[in-house]
Amino acid sequence: MSISGVSANRLELLQIAKAVAAEKSIEESIVLEAIEEAMQKAARTRYGSELDIRAKINPVTGELALSRNVTVVEEVENDSTEMSLVEARQIEPKTELGHVFVEELPPMEFGRVASQTAKQVITQKVREAERARQYEEYKDRVGEVVNGIIRRVEYGNVIVDLGRAEGIIRRNDGIPRENLQTNDRTRAYIYEVREEARGPQIFLSRAHPDLMAALFSQEVPEVYDGIIQIPSVARDPGSRAKIAVISNDSSIDPVGACVGMRGSRVQAVVSELQGEKIDIIQWSEDPATFLVNAMAPAEVSKVIMDDEAGRVEVVVPEDQLSLAIGRRGQNVRLASQLTGWTIDILTEEQESERRQAEFAERTQIFMEALDVDEMIAQLLTSEGFETAEEVAYVAASEISAIEGFDDDTANELQMRAKEYLDAQAAKLDAKRKELGVEDKLVDLPFITLDMAVRLGEADFKTLEDFAGLIPDDLRGWFESKDGERVRETGVFEKEKLSIEDANSMIMQARVAVGWITEEEYAQMLADEAAEEAGVEGEGEAATEGEAAST
Numbered sequence: 340m341s342i343s344g345v346s347a348n349r350l351e352l353l354q355i356a357k358a359v360a361a362e363k364s365i366e367e368s369i370v371l372e373a374i375e376e377a378m379q380k381a382a383r384t385r386y387g388s389e390l391d392i393r394a395k396i397n398p399v400t401g402e403l404a405l406s407r408n409v410t411v412v413e414e415v416e417n418d419s420t421e422m423s424l425v426e427a428r429q430i431e432p433k434t435e436l437g438h439v440f441v442e443e444l445p446p447m448e449f450g451r452v453a454s455q456t457a458k459q460v461i462t463q464k465v466r467e468a469e470r471a472r473q474y475e476e477y478k479d480r481v482g483e484v485v486n487g488i489i490r491r492v493e494y495g496n497v498i499v500d501l502g503r504a505e506g507i508i509r510r511n512d513g514i515p516r517e518n519l520q521t522n523d524r525t526r527a528y529i530y531e532v533r534e535e536a537r538g539p540q541i542f543l544s545r546a547h548p549d550l551m552a553a554l555f556s557q558e559v560p561e562v563y564d565g566i567i568q569i570p571s572v573a574r575d576p577g578s579r580a581k582i583a584v585i586s587n588d589s590s591i592d593p594v595g596a597c598v599g600m601r602g603s604r605v606q607a608v609v610s611e612l613q614g615e616k617i618d619i620i621q622w623s624e625d626p627a628t629f630l631v632n633a634m635a636p637a638e639v640s641k642v643i644m645d646d647e648a649g650r651v652e653v654v655v656p657e658d659q660l661s662l663a664i665g666r667r668g669q670n671v672r673l674a675s676q677l678t679g680w681t682i683d684i685l686t687e688e689q690e691s692e693r694r695q696a697e698f699a700e701r702t703q704i705f706m707e708a709l710d711v712d713e714m715i716a717q718l719l720t721s722e723g724f725e726t727a728e729e730v731a732y733v734a735a736s737e738i739s740a741i742e743g744f745d746d747d748t749a750n751e752l753q754m755r756a757k758e759y760l761d762a763q764a765a766k767l768d769a770k771r772k773e774l775g776v777e778d779k780l781v782d783l784p785f786i787t788l789d790m791a792v793r794l795g796e797a798d799f800k801t802l803e804d805f806a807g808l809i810p811d812d813l814r815g816w817f818e819s820k821d822g823e824r825v826r827e828t829g830v831f832e833k834e835k836l837s838i839e840d841a842n843s844m845i846m847q848a849r850v851a852v853g854w855i856t857e858e859e860y861a862q863m864l865a866d867e868a869a870e871e872a873g874v875e876g877e878g879e880a881a882t883e884g885e886a887a888s889t
Contacts, residue, residue, distance in 0.1 A: 376394075378396075387419065389420070390420065391420040392444070393405070393407075405444040405445075406442060406444060407441075408441055409439065410422075411436055473504040474539035480529055481532055482549065484550065485527060485529060486501075486526055487499035487525060489523045489524075495509075495510035499527065506542070507541065513545050514545045515577045516613075517545065526550075528543065528545070528549055528550035528553060530544050530547050546574065546577075548572035551582060551608065551617070552582070554608045555582070555604075556569075559596060559597050565587070567586050567593045567596055569582060570584075570622050571677050571679075572677070573676035575669055577615055578615060579673060580618070581673045581676075581677045582620065583620045583622040583633070584597055584619060584620070585623075593619075605619065618635060618673075620633050626678070633677050634670070634674050637659045637670065638656065639653055639655055639659075640655055642654070650683065651683070652685055652690070653682055654685050654690045655684060702716040704727070718741055718742075719738075727756045730753060730756040731753055731756035736749075767788035767791075768788055775800045776791045776794060776800045777801050779801070780802050805844075806849045808845055810838050813830055814841050815832050816829070
């Protein structure tokens with residue numbers, strides 16, 4: 340802004356305000372307010388900084404009026420800006436507290452120092468207004484894809500001109516090996532808008548999975564219209580990606596629609612993402628089917644799912660192993676990201692060997708625990724029995740129904756199983772006592788003798804010891820050692836406790852010790868349930884609001 344903006348005549352003042360407002364895309368009134376504040380500051384420099392001086396610019400004529408304000412107060416603390424009620428009534432008898440006397444000041448010429456000070460004030464205010472406008476404009480645009488022109492590249496970070504603001508693609512948010520040059524046009528995904536001391540920061544990404552979903556929405560009308568949905572995307576930016584699609588219209592093939600005639604639609608996305616190869620996967624409500632689809636192009640023989648651990652074993656033919664794993668593990672890694680499951684890959688031969696080993700191990704357990712020959716142990720294993728506990732406490736009819744078994748055999752096997760379990764319990768109880776684990780700890784309803792022994796071996800021997808634990812002590816945790824992430828084993832590692840179950844155990848122990856009352860614990864649970872319900876309610880309300888606005 341020219342210094343003439345401070346000392347200009349009134350018409351020039353309005354023209355400058357309009358020009359600055361248009362250039363910075365802010366309201367003209369904001370520029371005028373900045374000029375008024377600059378005039379006030381300059382006037383205080385001349386008349387006295389302790390005075391309450393106001394400047395007012397007529398937005399129609401551009402005329403500038405300077406005035407000094409004095410407020411009527413009950414007790415005067417600053418006689419430069421305040422006067423007592425007694426003094427005020429000497430001037431005007433009907434004056435009340437709070438009345439402001441306005442004294443017009445003559446027009447003044449601004450010297451070089453005052454003009455420079457005013458210019459700095461105006462520049463700062465305009466910059467603040469511009470930043471506020473940028474933040475308000477972009478804060479609700481998170482999740483959009485924007486076009487921009489690259490203005491500069493600084494230490495691997497790319498500054499993008501979005502027209503009315505600048506965004507930044509940080510090094511980690513770019514596509515590896517993509518060579519973006521100044522004045523190139525690019526498209527990026529807004530994933531965060533943050534207010535900082537230096538102004539609003541608009542963070543862009545070319546590597547974000549949602550960028551791919553947004554690009555398909557632009558290229559495929561069925562995705563834009565909501566007929567085809569994209570539940571999940573997994574990307575290895577610049578190399579390969581997997582995208583899951585599902586159609587709400589049974590007459591439309593979601594994979595074919597996204598591929599397009601002769602691959603035209605998917606090729607447009609591939610070109611935008613520097614040749615990133617894209618596997619378009621049919622989504623399925625059945626997790627096993629979805630996992631099989633996600634492992635494409637590898638063929639899958641079988642999947643074995645562990646819902647509690649969130650893991651799945653994928654069995655593939657020997658000749659499909661390298662394809663299933665992919666280059667540097669890329670295929671299985673992307674499939675895991677796409678489905679949300681941890682995937683372990685086995686060949687059919689490895690899976691067969693493992694099953695045979697497990698079968699032999701369980702057979703041996705039954706032979707020793709039940710004192711039976713190999714054939715009977717193998718029959719129990721073949722029928723799905725895994726432990727002596729299952730044999731002891733299952734309905735006798737389930738055992739007698741095995742071919743070659745009768746009621747007497749079932750009763751005998753169950754009796755032997757219970758005797759074995761009693762003997763094992765006696766050994767564990769003796770070891771527990773030897774370790775010094777107190778009876779009160781074993782009396783907790785969720786503590787087995789085996790768990791009590793493990794607590795004793797970890798030197799947690801009293802109810803107070805257990806009550807003082809945290810969930811990580813039971814479940815295990817990760818920590819960094821020599822720059823590596825190392826897993827530390829929890830006391831109840833093999834139980835695979837959830838954090839909620841571990842916390843519940845500890846809180847019940849604290850109730851038993853008397854650290855908190857049952858009523859307090861019940862109130863804590865009620866508060867947590869109410870908080871979760873509130874969060875879910877907010878999510879549902881947001882979804883309903885989005886649906887209504889759509």
